[in-house]
Amino acid sequence: MTGKTRQGRSHVVIIGGGFGGLACARELGNRDVDVTLIDRRNHNLFQPLLYQVATAALSPADIAEPIRRTLGRYRNVKVLLGEVHGVDAASRTVSFDGGRWISYDYLVIATGSEYNYFGHEDWRPLAPGLKTIHEARLLRQRLLLAFEKAERSTDREEQKALLTSVVIGGGPTGVEMAGAISELGQAVLKQDFRxxxxxxxxxxxxxxGPKLLAAFPETLTDYAKNTLENMGVQIRLGASVSQxxxxxxxxxxxxxxxxxxxxxxxxxxxxxxxxLGLETVARGRIxxxxxxxxxxxxxxxxxxxTSQFLDEHGKPVPALAQVAKQQGRYLGRSLLKRMAGEAEVKPFRFHNRGNTAVIGRHAAVFDFGRWQMKGRLAWFLWAVVHVLLLVNFEKRILVSxxxxxxxxTHNIGARLIDENTRNIPATTDIQETLR
Known part of the structure; x- marks a missing residue:
């Protein structure tokens, strides 16, 4: 493959079809440049709502869309399904999928992140995270199967074990998942099981650590803790998992x-x-x-x-969807200016739209820096923001x-169990389980 796909046109290769990669590709869409986006998945995914897939509130199709559909109206953008294995900056090539390669004039790396098991990779199939549809479906399967096994058990201790869910990590995802599991259990156990x-x-x-939601102000973390406890969630702070x-x-x-x-x-x-063979910072960031x-x-x-960007105060910007989206838009416009020969391009500046976490029905927290919000209004604003961040109008309407x-109606979504994976043990690899 060649770097210039048309005579005199630059070729931009984007690795990753998440918030940042898609935002960059859209800015370059239908412009005088050729763009190739490579991703190992054929769909983009709104990860902040994966916990609702795992707790049967939404289906995977509600928060995911094929990348080809998202970028289909841009005739200068090509999408390749493949997993990148290396980059040769000297020859300006990207290698992927068994020896295939593609050359570039400009390369954008937007490959995101994955969960860190801190040296215990054997824990990954036992305690899935929430980064992919596979993991969300697997967690939903385990939750619902545990309820079904408890229903047919006559041993009280076995029932207690099956009806216990452990969420490890007190950040936004952990708080949201704990609250959602609590609401799911309380909604269906009394109503649907005998x-x-x-x-x-x-x-x-x-x-x-010593508190939940460590990046949030004390007043919001206290509110989150008290709200979860009122919902019946048992919180263990300063407690580490060893096995x-x-x-x-x-x-x-x-x-x-x-x-x-x-x-x-x-x-x-x-x-x-x-x-790239680079020295990294902040546990592997570029x-x-x-x-x-x-x-x-x-x-x-x-x-x-995947990157470490320091703001005007010398502090790293957080790993949030809004950051990646703003950076993708900025970079797309910046590349167009560079190709047009503009010498001066303004530096990127992050505009904080607030950091948020939902706890449960009518309960959420919002941190805007100088001021904070909690409770029902924060919960409503959380819903509005997450709907607006969805990839297109159709998804926004469906989810809304x-x-x-x-x-x-206080109704929970479709609680479906795949009979083909019902008896697969927890030690089985996640990808194999859902293949």
Whole structure:
């Protein structure tokens, strides 16, 4: 493959079809430039709502869309399904899928992040995170199967274990998942099951640090903790997990049996830095300058979770969807200016739209920096923001209507169990389980 796909036109290669990569591709769409976007998945995914897929509130199709459909109206954008294995900055080529390669004039790395198991990769199939549809479906499967097994059990201790869910990590994802599991259990156990003692149902939220939502102000973290406890969630602060087995978690010196274990304890960037042979910062992030350019790599740019960008105060911007989206838009416009020969391009500046986490029905927190919001109004604003961040108008309408219906009826979504994976053990690899 060649770098110039048409006579005299530059070729931009974008690795990753998440918030940042799609935003950049859209800015370059239908312009005098050729664009190739490479992703190992054929769909873009709104990860902030994956916890609702895992707790049967939404279906995967509500928050995902094929990348080809998203970018289909841009005739100068080509999409390739493949997994990148390396980048040669000297020859300006990207290698992927068994020896295939593509050359570029400008390279944009927007490969996101994955969950960090801190050296315990054997825990990954036992305690899935919430980064892919596969993981969300697997967690939903385990939650619903645990309820079904508890229904047919005559042993009280076994029922208690099956009706226990452990969420590891007290950040936004952990808080949201703990609240959603609590609401799911309380909504369906008394209504739909006949043999289960609903008082045995419990959700444990385990955080190694001294407080939940560490990046939020104290008033909001206290509100989140109190709200979760009022919902019945048991919170263990300053507690570390030392071992995970198929049906139990070692928390400190105590082993807790559980029907479902969820990992939300931290993320790490993709291995993109290794492709370039770069020294990384902040546990593997690629350092970039004020224009999102990778240091010492001409015409290579990185954005989103995989990069380390310092704001005007010298602080790294957070790993949020809004950051990646703003960086993608900026970089697309910046590249067009560079191709047009403009010498001066303004540096990227992050405009904070607020950091948020939902706790449960009528309960959320919003941190805007100088001021904060919590409670019902924050919950409503959270819903509006997340709907607007969805990829297109159709998804916004679908999700809005489903949320409205479930709000009015208190009804939970389709709680479907795939009979083909019903008896697969928890130690089976996630990808194999859902293949």
């Amino acid at each position: 043999q289960i003692d609903a008082s045995l149902f419990r959700v444990l939220l385990v955080e190694a 995970i087995s198929p049906n139990a978690v070692q928390i400190g010196e105590k082993s807790v049996r559980a029907g479902c274990i969820v990992w939300a304890a931290g993320i790490r960037p993709s291995p993109a830095a290794q492709w 350092p970039v300058d004020m224009h999102l350019s990778v240091v010492d790599c001409p015409d290579v740019y990185a954005l989103g979770d 209507l489903q949320w409205m219906w479930r709000y009015l």
